[in-house]
Amino acid sequence: MKRFIGFVRKEFYHIFRDPRTMVILFGIPIVQILLFGFVITNEIKDAKIAILDQSHDEITKEITNKLISSGYFILEQKLKSNNYIEDSFKKGNIKEVIVFESNFEQKLEREKKASIQILADASDPNTASMLTNYTSALIYQYLRELNGEFINNVQITPEVRMLYNPYLLGVYMFIPGIMAMILMLISALMTSISLVREKELGTMEVLLVSPLRPLQIVLGKVTPYFFLSFVNALSIVLLGKFVFGMPVTGSFVLLMIESMLFILLALSLGILISTVSDSQQSAMMISMFALLLPTILLSGFIYPIENMPAILQWIAYLMPPRWFIIIIKDIMLKGVGLLYVWKETLVIIFMIFLFIILSVKKFQVRLE
Amino acid sequence: MRTILFILQKEFLQIFRNKTMIPIIFVVPVIQLIVLVHAATLEVKNIEMIVIDKNLSQTSRKLISKFEGSPFFKVKAATFSMEEAYNKITNDEATVLLVIPEDFENRLISEGKSNIQISINAINGMVAGLSNAYASSIITDFNKEIIPDIVTIPDKSLLAIKNINITNSYWYNPDLNYKNFMVPGILVLLVTIIGLFLSSMNVVREKEIGTIEQINVTPIKKYQFIIGKLLPFLAIALFDLAFGLSIGKLLFDIPIVGSLWLVFGMTIVYLLVVLGVGLFISTLTNTQQQAMFISFFFMIVFIMMSGLFTPIESMPDWAIEFDRINPLVYFMRIMRMILLKGSMFNDIKADFYSLLIFAFISLGLATWRYRKVA
């Protein structure tokens, strides 16, 4: 046991002594959290639009003002005729053109009806549909105010409640995802590389002939990363809470226990990778393509799994981070307890055992 | 010139002899396009909805069928229990809950006004925002089309109501096909990843195996070395672009409106930027592992901020300022404009010049940092 502790201490020194590794371990997670948190928002603001006003009357001016003062839009250009629309879109500096027909006010007064055309650059379809919706909503609101004097306009008003994330903050979605990604990156990638490096440099053989048992060697290499990952998980949760106000509605202890389970899962995966690869480069490649891409794409981190084609949904079931993300989202945002996440927890525990058994099998084959 | 040819010959031999290289060149584009386009979809359709209709009137049914009739919503279950409905949302079985109160129709007829409640699981803000937008446009339509039929309004007042008729038209992508948006973006990611990883790990590999020293004692000129290292990756990345474009066209039928010559010309300029950065990273690091981590870090930052996932306008001001030095932003815009809108060189001139400046800077840095020393 004493020997083992000495070995673990040596491994810690290795990691702490190299400033580049420290930057990778602690700098990258923090920078990423801050970036994702601040940069990724779903609200629309300051979208650049152009207006083609063929009428130039009081009403069109009022509508234009209403749109601009909403904060969603910036009037980038006033177009003179239809011919300029295509040109502006092609230069790519505006996202939407609002066209008032000629004699707008007159028509509205006499025929009680006038037309507005909204042209959106749908090369980014989601932004386009959000923009047109915002625009119509503002115009209808104006119309209600205009009509309000005469009559209670007949209509249904929806009361909308955004559950769990009232301000539609991107952080709520990203913090669980980043947590999974960082823990994967550090635990699986770093351990697999550090184990393979010993193999590559031939120092693994030296360790194997030492009185340390193989299991102790692997544990010794892995222990520092377990602690480092845990510190990372903790700092991500704290950053989320104090910088971005992401709540931990559920049990904090449960959250930490689940994180430890996931770290164990990632570590066992890292060990498995190290048993199948014989160079740092191949360990890196396997980790990149087998771990990182799926973590980002197929775990529900950014993209909802429900929208994917069936095959990908099936593959997504096999992705460890997917389960972890569900668990932390549930605990942090919905405040549910183990009763709600026991299924996912079992999946993670099952995967840990699976990877460990596979690694032991692989390792024995190699020794023979 | 002859010296460069010798370097090129050697680089190509090494690239094609490397067994991990072929999968990278051929498999990465396929995976990226096929998996990413399907997986990385923010196309929001068939949002699952739970309905609590306490009114059970003709109007409430019409409203529900209006939701059901749109491609955006799918009514998954109807119930009367609020608890059950919330449970379903908590368990992610549904995203939206629509509650129609008991006095819905009555109030509409007597007061001309009524409320409904819509609750949305907003953990994914993007989906929630879109769900809200779709729901409100359905209700707006319902207000306009159906209510006048149901509710009798005195003729006089009807006459007094002014109405503005809004028509939306979506240019360049009338069906709001999300793939048209993603494919050009993914092509940009593709050439960036291939270019950056291959170039950043290349020179550092020669450092690791020690051959760089042997090259440094030869009278080879810096620019010959850099060009010899750049061109093979330029060729591979361009090949991958062509490959990716073909997949996009054949599998997803993405529109290619503008000139392909322009696409490739712009890609060359952009790749000079990326490869310069890669070589620069290569000169700063000592091991492939470091090179890989640094490239990975920068790539994540630049990709996340590139506007592929969220529109740049929505970002905070400092991020918008930062994006002025993000080459991906320029190239992503150029690709979309040429491919989807058929923009000509004149339309993208400004972005082109910016990329050109980046190319000079990054190649300059790489040449400057590359020292023929041990």
Next chain:
Amino acid sequence: MDKHEYIINTVDLTKKFGSFVANDKLTFSVKKGEIFGFLGANGAGKTTAMKIMCGLSKPTSGHVNVAGYDIYTETEKIKKNIGYMSQKFSLYEDLTVYENIRFYGGIYGMSRKNIRQKAENLLTKMEIKKYRNNLIASLPLGWKQKLAFLIAIIHEPQIVFLDEPTGGVDPITRRQFWDLIYEASHNGITVFVTTHYMDEAEYCDRISIMVDGKIVALDSPENLINKYNSKNMDDVFVKLARNPSVKL
């Protein structure tokens, strides 16, 4: 002696890394055509000095002149006239024998015809013609070393620098390697070689012995053995390394 006979001249060559002095005021000259040995224990500063002479790093102070060119201002001209074989094996393992020859010949500006001819001679000399299209990775270490040497002189430089060229190879191959060195020397190439094998030192025309960054002795092997009353070079070295102040 006429100054023109010297091909390398260094005066007070000093290289510091921070406070560590790797080379301390080295002053020596190498004659055209001789085999000049640089002896010293690991870390004595041999490789550092050699890298400076090859133009791979700059000295902190002192004058160095190689093949008639100044080390500070004319490194690229020097590089045209020298060959170098580093301590780290530096052929491309994933290229074949011939591809390596062609690449290095090519970047020294040799014509394709010239390269082909040279390659034939070289392969015949080493009797490895049939391995011409084998990957370097598949060759035994001794062959690789010999091949690396022949490639280092493929462009017929005036001087070739060899940094511990025989590290890790068996005595027979070392002997063969030295035959190649003699042949190169015979063809008029000056050979500058570092080693810590004392028996190899005796193959050199002149040797300088470095201890802790300083040159403590410089002469022909016979003279040194006589001077220090020793049986062989090994003895000389042990005496000097134990007590550098023993100067007679």
